[in-house]
Amino acid sequence: MDDIVQAHDLTFRKMITAEQIAERVQEMGTQLARDFAGRHPLFLIVLKGAYMFAADLLRACPIDQEVAFVRLSSYQGTRSSGTVRMDLDMTAKVTDRQVIIVEDIVDTGRTLEAFRQKLLADAPADLKVVTLLHKPEAQAFDLIPDYVGFTIPNEFVIGYGLDYDEAGRHLPAIYQRTDT
């Protein structure tokens, strides 16, 4: 796969290879399986960006589990829009459950914090956050993800489920914007 890719008007350079992702996701799945064995956790997968990560992560986590999907969005193009939209197409109940939010990336943390507060109102027994990518430099909310795949600089990235206006999701590696 090319080290440089084009998505719409922008150019991106490979930052994390597919092999590095596979290895790290396997480690994360093993760790979650160890931490949640016998606790039947509910994984809440944040659409759309986390679908590819979640599919690999949950296969690497061989314990009893339940999944539900939620649509949250604050991004348009390459900038956070400042407002968080939530479409909770969730049938699962979180009360008294071990809940694990599965995110693609924590940037400012705004989306996640809004979602966390909403879930906490339903009194889960435990609420953890697992994210493939974390941009600590961009973080504006006091929220530390419990499980982080890779800590990355404050650059816009695509690939492995993450898009730029729907382009780039299919890429098996993570790519960063070159022309900032």
Ligand code: 5GP
């Ligand atoms: P936050 O609310 O933390 O600022 O933004 C979180 C959401 O914005 C993520 O779930 C993701 O959908 C999107 N996002 C944040 N940073 C990036 C990025 O670098 N690339 C892409 N494609 N989406 C991002």
